Amino acid sequence: MSAPVRERRGIGGAGTPVRGKGLDLVPPELRQGLVVTAVLALLAGGGRIVAPLTVQRTIDAGLTAHSVGPAVAVGAGAVVVAGASSMLLNRRLQERIERHLAALRRTGLRRVHEMPAATVDRTPSADLVARLTSDVDQVTTFLQGGGIQFVTNAAQLVIATVILLVYSWQLALPVLVLAALLIAVMMGMQRVIARRYDVARRDLSRLQSVVAESVTGGAVIRSTGTEERARAKLDDAVDRARDSLLRTLPPLHGNTSLGELTISAMTVTVLLGGVWWSLGGDPPRLTAGQVVAMVFLVTFFVRPLQFLVQSLGEAQNALTGWRRALELAGTPSAERPGGVRLPGGPVEVRLRDVSARYGDGPLVLRDVTVDIAAGEHVAVVGRTGSGKSTFAKLLTRRLDPAGGTVLLGGVPLDRLAPTAGRVVIVPQDPFLFDGTLAENVRLGSPGGNVPQILEELGLHDWFATLPDGLDTEVGLRGERLSAGERQLVALARTALADPDLVVYDEATSGVDPATDVAVQRALAVLTRGRTTVSIAHRMLTAEAADRVLVFDDGRVVQTGRHDDLVRRPGPYAALIEAWHR
Ligand SMILES: Nc1ncnc2c1ncn2[C@@H]1O[C@H](COP(=O)(O)OP(=O)(O)OP(=O)(O)O)[C@@H](O)[C@H]1O
Numbered sequence: 001m002s003a004p005v006r007e008r009r010g011i012g013g014a015g016t017p018v019r020g021k022g023l024d025l026v027p028p029e030l031r032q033g034l035v036v037t038a039v040l041a042l043l044a045g046g047g048r049i050v051a052p053l054t055v056q057r058t059i060d061a062g063l064t065a066h067s068v069g070p071a072v073a074v075g076a077g078a079v080v081v082a083g084a085s086s087m088l089l090n091r092r093l094q095e096r097i098e099r100h101l102a103a104l105r106r107t108g109l110r111r112v113h114e115m116p117a118a119t120v121d122r123t124p125s126a127d128l129v130a131r132l133t134s135d136v137d138q139v140t141t142f143l144q145g146g147g148i149q150f151v152t153n154a155a156q157l158v159i160a161t162v163i164l165l166v167y168s169w170q171l172a173l174p175v176l177v178l179a180a181l182l183i184a185v186m187m188g189m190q191r192v193i194a195r196r197y198d199v200a201r202r203d204l205s206r207l208q209s210v211v212a213e214s215v216t217g218g219a220v221i222r223s224t225g226t227e228e229r230a231r232a233k234l235d236d237a238v239d240r241a242r243d244s245l246l247r248t249l250p251p252l253h254g255n256t257s258l259g260e261l262t263i264s265a266m267t268v269t270v271l272l273g274g275v276w277w278s279l280g281g282d283p284p285r286l287t288a289g290q291v292v293a294m295v296f297l298v299t300f301f302v303r304p305l306q307f308l309v310q311s312l313g314e315a316q317n318a319l320t321g322w323r324r325a326l327e328l329a330g331t332p333s334a335e336r337p338g339g340v341r342l343p344g345g346p347v348e349v350r351l352r353d354v355s356a357r358y359g360d361g362p363l364v365l366r367d368v369t370v371d372i373a374a375g376e377h378v379a380v381v382g383r384t385g386s387g388k389s390t391f392a393k394l395l396t397r398r399l400d401p402a403g404g405t406v407l408l409g410g411v412p413l414d415r416l417a418p419t420a421g422r423v424v425i426v427p428q429d430p431f432l433f434d435g436t437l438a439e440n441v442r443l444g445s446p447g448g449n450v451p452q453i454l455e456e457l458g459l460h461d462w463f464a465t466l467p468d469g470l471d472t473e474v475g476l477r478g479e480r481l482s483a484g485e486r487q488l489v490a491l492a493r494t495a496l497a498d499p500d501l502v503v504y505d506e507a508t509s510g511v512d513p514a515t516d517v518a519v520q521r522a523l524a525v526l527t528r529g530r531t532t533v534s535i536a537h538r539m540l541t542a543e544a545a546d547r548v549l550v551f552d553d554g555r556v557v558q559t560g561r562h563d564d565l566v567r568r569p570g571p572y573a574a575l576i577e578a579w580h581r
Contacts, residue, residue: 053163101139126208182305344500356390391551445525457529495526
């Protein structure tokens, strides 16, 4: 049995892709020059703390002109150093974090392209887009909203703690106990807020999907008169996103109130406790300058805590966004570097007792055993829902078999190296990029001769009728061409890429008779000398194939040449009769 691609982590699997602990969590862009960053943070944080120290010395020296002058000079010098270091640090961190985020977007996009096709198919595209855009933007928003200052503030907190302890550990102790309690409560809250933000971001990306669907499917909604249903779906998505965002507020507000209360308690403790403590001894245990300095230091101590308390929501939102982007960047690649390369030439296809299902759903293909010889053209036919597209997905690795083995060129799928360029699918509605017809045909073969391939496929007359010939702009997703014409472009693109196995999913509608003839002619040329599996919806296509596979309810129920099958009573004859009707 070919083992399905296992996803260990990332968006397709459980768990987080963030590897290791400690420094591994710090992106490489920040890990470089960490010592310089730490020195700048200490200078920026420590420089500000010099001010209360000079105030203390000046007060204790009796506030004489002799003591004030040097104190002002030292204080001013420290402020300049702190300011310059803080500026350098902020610029350095911002620049490095943005570099990291840009790398994250790039890796994320690469992962989308390398992801197992099955994962892409079952992940809403809006979710992938959100992970590469708005989720990453949350980090930048948080940094620009003051988050970047946090490093300086954290350094300041550490230095202030040490000096407070040196002045009076008895006074510093209640402050530290209050801070520890606050941090413990905040960490508990943070977990709750994180969970709620996670739900909120998922609901927001679902909202994006619903909006995108309503906009792109606008014409269908209008023509089918289903505006009410579309609106109800949108309302539901809007309500869910709003409710989940609102659910993040109670713990945030509770956290802010508790934080403000604790911080006020710290200041009062030091001020009142300091006066009482200093007066309580003979001689006084603390000088007046030390009490004033301690009040200043507590302010420096609580500032980072205050920031943490007030911006916990944005910090959590940014962290959630960052984690979602990291998850995408950590999604395992479907590419197996050590995989076996497909043997050259037309590909032989073999399926042995293959079954397939979507997710945890029922089996939609059962006991499929099929041999397709190298170079053979097989048409797959059957009623709607009989499993034709699922069969095509197995061959192009958009779905892993639930059981049995699929072999291409004698190699089980799970041992194959990437087959890009060798195995190509021509979908029902091919994706065209905004650009010219020639650019779209040349997509996978940059040096390819477009006029020649169109000539070979018998499409010269068709493109000659287009206003700008090969330079015709096809528009976004090829909207300026008809569905049939988009398939012609895809057939030409495939022929130019010269694959060894073509899986052709015939368009079911939107093809006028003239284009249909052009498609059939191009297909006949394309299938020459290469293995082709056509999901056929037209008798002409089935007739042109070397052999027909008839699917019914997930099984192959008939196989043979069109001419033989059509004369025998059975599912194929019934299907042909239905097509005629
Ligand atoms: N992405 C999916 N998730 C869950 N079930 C699916 C999915 N795609 C197809 N199915 C189910 O699998 C079964 C086979 O579908 P499949 O698309 O292979 O049929 P088909 O013969 O290609 O139909 P059609 O001619 O309408 O394209 C159907 O019951 C269908 O509902």
